[in-house]
Structures are given as C-alpha cells and as structure tokens.
Amino acid sequence: MTPSHTALASKYVFLADERPRFARRFAPVNETDSGWCLLSGHPGEDEPDFGDQPGNFRRNTLAELIGLFPELAAIFDAPVDAIYEWDDEAAIYRLAYTP
Numbered sequence: 001m002t003p004s005h006t007a008l009a010s011k012y013v014f015l016a017d018e019r020p021r022f023a024r025r026f027a028p029v030n031e032t033d034s035g036w037c038l039l040s041g042h043p044g045e046d047e048p049d050f051g052d053q054p055g056n057f058r059r060n061t062l063a064e065l066i067g068l069f070p071e072l073a074a075i076f077d078a079p080v081d082a083i084y085e086w087d088d089e090a091a092i093y094r095l096a097y098t099p
Contacts, residue, residue, distance in 0.1 A: 001077065003063035005028075005032060005033065005034040006032055006034060006061055006062070007034050007037065007059070007062060008037045008058070008059055009037075009058050010039045010042070010045055010057060011055070011056050020069060020086065021041035021086040022038070022041060022084070022085055023038050023075060023085075023093060024036070024081075024082070025080050026080065026081075027080050034062055034076065037057075038065070071092060071093055078095075079098065079099060080099070081098070082095065082097065083097040083098075
C-alpha cells in the first residue's frame with residue numbers, strides 16, 4: 001500500500017473536526033483503494049441510511065489522512081477486516097478485531 005492509495009472518511013471527520021474514532025479495513029474495490037473506512041463516532045453516523053448516501057463520505061489519500069491524524073500511519077498496513085478504535089487515554093488506535 002502506498003500513500004497515494006485512498007480511504008473513505010465520514011464527512012464528520014472534516015465538518016465537525018473530529019478525529020476518526022473507528023477504522024475498519026474492507027477489501028479494496030480497485031487498484032487505488034486501500035479498503036479503509038474511517039468514522040468519527042458522531043451520532044449522525046448512526047442514522048440508518050448514512051452509509052447509503054455518497055455525500056456522507058470523502059475519499060482522501062492515505063498521505064492526506066496521515067497529515068491530519070499522524071497516528072493513522074501505525075494502522076494502515078493492517079490486514080483486510082481489521083478494526084481499530086481510538087483510545088483517548090493512550091492517544092493511540094487500539095486493535096478491536098483482527099481476522
């Protein structure tokens with residue numbers, strides 16, 4: 001995976017200036033996709049149709065996301081289906097699930 005690969009991030013990561021609190025890696029859909037999807041934990045993300053509306057997500061390069069949130073660099077090499085959660089106290093992403 002390279003810094004030019006892309007990831008989807010919830011609009012709330014940018015609109016509400018909230019760090020991604022949850023990160024999950026899905027199988028990539030094409031050669032530029034990393035498979036990563038980042039959510040902020042904002043209540044709006046719990047709406048039933050949130051994931052069905054393309055305007056609720058932004059596609060960014062991994063380099064752009066690492067520039068905003070340097071701690072993401074530590075997880076972006078994880079395997080498909082890995083899930084991470086932000087730990088406020090330790091200020092790191094903790095592995096919540098791995099295949």
